[in-house]
Amino acid sequence: MSLKEVLCQERGISLLRRAFAAGRVPHAYIFAGGEGIGKFKTASEWGKVLLCREPIFGDGDSVDSCGRCDSCRLVDSDAHPDFSIVYKELIEFTREGKNKKAPLDLPIDVIREFVVEKVSTRPSLSERKVYIIREAEKLNISSQNCLLKALEEPPEYCCIILLCTRLESLLATTRSRCQIIRFGPVGEDLIFEKLHNSGIGADAGRYFARLSGGSMGLACRWGALESSGAGLYKIKKEVVESIVKLEYGEIPDAAADLLEKSKAISKAWVEAEGATSAKDISRQAAKSVVRMAISALYDAMNLHLQRETTTVNSDQSDMIQELAGRFSAEQLAEMVSDCYEILRWIESNVNERLIFEQLLFNLAGSDRISA
Numbered sequence: 349m350s351l352k353e354v355l356c357q358e359r360g361i362s363l364l365r366r367a368f369a370a371g372r373v374p375h376a377y378i379f380a381g382g383e384g385i386g387k388f389k390t391a392s393e394w395g396k397v398l399l400c401r402e403p404i405f406g407d408g409d410s411v412d413s414c415g416r417c418d419s420c421r422l423v424d425s426d427a428h429p430d431f432s433i434v435y436k437e438l439i440e441f442t443r444e445g446k447n448k449k450a451p452l453d454l455p456i457d458v459i460r461e462f463v464v465e466k467v468s469t470r471p472s473l474s475e476r477k478v479y480i481i482r483e484a485e486k487l488n489i490s491s492q493n494c495l496l497k498a499l500e501e502p503p504e505y506c507c508i509i510l511l512c513t514r515l516e517s518l519l520a521t522t523r524s525r526c527q528i529i530r531f532g533p534v535g536e537d538l539i540f541e542k543l544h545n546s547g548i549g550a551d552a553g554r555y556f557a558r559l560s561g562g563s564m565g566l567a568c569r570w571g572a573l574e575s576s577g578a579g580l581y582k583i584k585k586e587v588v589e590s591i592v593k594l595e596y597g598e599i600p601d602a603a604a605d606l607l608e609k610s611k612a613i614s615k616a617w618v619e620a621e622g623a624t625s626a627k628d629i630s631r632q633a634a635k636s637v638v639r640m641a642i643s644a645l646y647d648a649m650n651l652h653l654q655r656e657t658t659t660v661n662s663d664q665s666d667m668i669q670e671l672a673g674r675f676s677a678e679q680l681a682e683m684v685s686d687c688y689e690i691l692r693w694i695e696s697n698v699n700e701r702l703i704f705e706q707l708l709f710n711l712a713g714s715d716r717i718s719a
């Protein structure tokens with residue numbers, strides 16, 4: 349792959365190329381934007397350009413990696429000595445980290461041992477060294493303060509790229525030392541086309557493309573789960589139906605059922621992706637189920653407001669109408685906001701059964717229970 353094959357991020361890529369052509373590549377970037385919209389892909393391909401021995405120059409400022417030199421080949425096979433991808437699960441490979449479980453945040457030991465202590469040694473193969481820090485929104489304050497040592501006085505050969513979904517989670521001191529490049533959502537039709545080409549049916553493909561909100565990564569992951577027989581689309585239809593038909597007395601059973609569904613998604617996901625942290629995947633699966641609920645509430649709310657927006661659940665418009673008949677626009681808006689609160693609970697590791705019970709209490713229009 350090369351930079352020109354990254355989809356829908358032309359604006360950010362042209363900023364990168366312009367700086368390269370002018371000989372002013374910053375020592376630190378923040379690539380900011382939602383999950384799965386191409387930040388990692390762009391960072392990897394950009395790193396490959398920075399390390400390439402014979403970059404190819406096209407029209408204007410256009411530049412790309414050659415794909416053939418020893419540097420490009422080593423990046424492609426994940427073996428380039430000057431190219432590092434830093435993520436929280438590396439804790440296991442730190443000096444004190446043996447048997448430590450993957451943490452919720454990005455710990456200081458990972459930043460110290462995999463970035464700060466390493467930037468001072470010169471590159472061994474290329475002219476530069478590239479560090480990509482994944483999930484930078486999970487850098488805690490001490491990790492960010494530690495990283496500042498590398499950001500404040502970076503060696504001239506060093507380029508650090510922070511990938512971040514929530515810019516506000518980074519300290520002003522971190523942000524001010526990096527060039528911020530913003531990444532926008534990928535177009536729905538492009539996502540649909542990709543899903544369709546991988547064999548996903550039209551209804552499911554259109555639904556996943558809309559639900560993803562422009563996250564190609566998330567949509568493709570759902571698509572892959574669907575193809576692996578995890579029945580994600582069937583689950584979503586059941587989730588929407590159960591929201592519409594939900595009775596107060598059924599909440600415990602319905603919560604157990606949602607928990608089962610979330611676990612089924614999570615199991616298929618772990619099988620498909622192997623190496624990533626099972627705990628993270630279980631959180632992602634739970635979030636996927638909550639997102640399904642949010643999309644149905646939004647659709648019903650928009651029906652009330654007669655907004656000219658795209659209906660995510662257009663395949664279940666009868667259900668959405670029923671939902672709109674059951675709750676007012678204000679009630680639906682409040683339920684959507686409660687569901688976002690639940691997404692935050694998932695991030696802070698609240699017990700999953702409690703999460704689904706609270707979700708259903710919200711959806712049944714009842715008072716809150718306390719966490």
Ligand SMILES: [Zn+2]
Pocket residue numbers: 399400401402403413414415416417418419420421
């Ligand atoms: Zn090359």
